[in-house]
Amino acid sequence: xxxxxxxxxxxxxxxxxxxxxxxxxxxxxxxxxxxxxxxxxxxxxxxxxxxxxxxxxxxxxxxxxxxxxxxxxxxxxxxx
Numbered sequence: 001x002x003x004x005x006x007x008x009x010x011x012x013x014x015x016x017x018x019x020x021x022x023x024x025x026x027x028x029x030x031x032x033x034x035x036x037x038x039x040x041x042x043x044x045x046x047x048x049x050x051x052x053x054x055x056x057x058x059x060x061x062x063x064x065x066x067x068x069x070x071x072x073x074x075x076x077x078x079x080x
Contacts, residue, residue, distance in 0.1 A: 026061060033057050 011019070037053050 029061075030057060 033053070037050065041050065
């Protein structure tokens with residue numbers, strides 16, 4: 001579930017925990033991917049490949065969030 005966090009908005013404990021879990025899992029995936037990339041670049045200086053890999057990480061995350069949002073909307077429509 002993707003929620004926009006805005007100043008002044010209140011969230012329940014469940015929503016906050018879900019947001020923190022999502023962020024934590026994303027952070028773990030990014031750390032793991034950057035460790036893999038760092039091993040690839042040991043002794044090399046290829047900035048282009050680094051930026052391509054960074055873009056792929058970001059697009060994978062965006063796609064995952066989009067899929068979650070679509071799934072959540074589908075579930076909401078089924079309920080109503």
